[in-house]
Amino acid sequence: MAVGNIYTAKKICPVCGEEISVTKVRSRLISVKTDDDFCVHYKDFNPYYYAIWVCEKCGYAADENHFTGHMHPKHQELIRNFLNERKIGLEHHEVRTLAETVTSYKLAIFFAELISASAGHIAGLYLKLAWIYRDAKDKEKEDEALAKAVEYYDKSLATERYPMGTMTDNAVIYLIGAIHKRMGNYESATQYLSRVIGDQRARSETTIFNKARDLWQDIRSDKETPEHS
Ligand SMILES: [Zn+2]
Numbered sequence: 001m002a003v004g005n006i007y008t009a010k011k012i013c014p015v016c017g018e019e020i021s022v023t024k025v026r027s028r029l030i031s032v033k034t035d036d037d038f039c040v041h042y043k044d045f046n047p048y049y050y051a052i053w054v055c056e057k058c059g060y061a062a063d064e065n066h067f068t069g070h071m072h073p074k075h076q077e078l079i080r081n082f083l084n085e086r087k088i089g090l091e092h093h094e095v096r097t098l099a100e101t102v103t104s105y106k107l108a109i110f111f112a113e114l115i116s117a118s119a120g121h122i123a124g125l126y127l128k129l130a131w132i133y134r135d136a137k138d139k140e141k142e143d144e145a146l147a148k149a150v151e152y153y154d155k156s157l158a159t160e161r162y163p164m165g166t167m168t169d170n171a172v173i174y175l176i177g178a179i180h181k182r183m184g185n186y187e188s189a190t191q192y193l194s195r196v197i198g199d200q201r202a203r204s205e206t207t208i209f210n211k212a213r214d215l216w217q218d219i220r221s222d223k224e225t226p227e228h229s
Contacts, residue, residue, distance in 0.1 A: 005029065005045045008094050014071045015079050016058035021092040022067075023050045036178040036215055037146075039131040046135050048128050049096050052104035059088025061107035063125070066117075075115040082114060098136050105129040120164045120172070123152030127179070146179050153179075170202045174212045186219050193219075 009024045030043040039048075054061040060079060088107075093100065109125045130145035153176050162169040177192030196202045196212035203209055 005047070006050060006094060008092075011053065011068070013055040013058060013060055014067060015060040015076060015083065016055060018055070018057040020055050020057055021094075022053040023092075023094050023096070025050050035134075035182075036211070037127065037175060037182055038178075039134065046132075048131050048135070049101045051128055052101075052108045054090050054092070054104050054107060056090055056092045058083050059086070059090060059107065061104055061111060063108060066112075066121075072115075078115055079111060098132070101132055102129070105132065118160055118164070119152045119156035120160055120167070123149045123156055126152060127175075143183050146183050150176055150179050150183075168205060168208070170196050170199060170205055170212075171208050174208050174215075177212065178215060181215060181219060186223065190216060190219055 005026050006023050007026070008021050010019050011022050012018070013020050025047045029045060029047060032041045032043055034040045051063055052061050053064060053067045060067075060083065090100075090103070096104070105125060105128065109122060109129070112122050112125060126145050126149035130142045130149060133139075133142035133145060153172055156164075157169060157172055157176075162172065164172075167175075173192050174196050177189045177196070180186075180189035180192060193212045193216040196208060197216060202212070
């Protein structure tokens with residue numbers, strides 16, 4: 001248990017205004033490998049367990065940026081009205097269990113949907129939830145969360161403006177392809193990856209272009225030699 005990687009900090013909840021405890025992750029983590037869908041594995045520790053902050057007083061949950069950033073008064077009101085009638089009451093534990101972590105993501109997704117957050121943001125929450133299940137070796141639940149991530153990334157690509165943060169549209173198209181491959185949907189994976197490889201503009205995004213090409217070749221060679229896995 002890598003307790004040295006985390007510590008408790010006091011924050012103000014943007015919904016109820018109370019002071020609460022949250023778990024913060026120290027930044028000196030050693031990464032071991034990165035999966036095709038950008039999931040980073042670290043030595044003896046999984047920081048994705050602590051990506052969502054949950055208010056122990058009112059039950060609001062969001063990732064650090066949304067928890068500490070400006071909240072639109074209309075969103076604040078929507079969430080307050082919802083929480084007024086309910087008692088969520090989640091105690092803060094510095095070290096989270098798998099169940100507590102899953103709950104934190106489900107709450108964050110719920111509140112993001114309640115305030116009609118961007119599809120790209122909701123997709124990212126589902127993707128990280130999938131990584132939690134991956135870490136727990138629950139393939140069925142991982143695939144369910146990945147399917148939701150794909151659904152929201154597709155919606156985001158069709159309706160939202162890119163680049164979004166550091167994500168370009170080609171990065172998202174690559175990511176959808178990588179997620180499909182993870183789920184074993186090789187036809188869909190190939191279609192998305194081909195879009196990146198076939199886009200002249202993508203050639204200037206060398207990292208994404210190369211990743212798309214490598215993954216596309218992986219799928220092709222897997223198909224040619226089924227005994228290879
Ligand atoms: Zn609160």
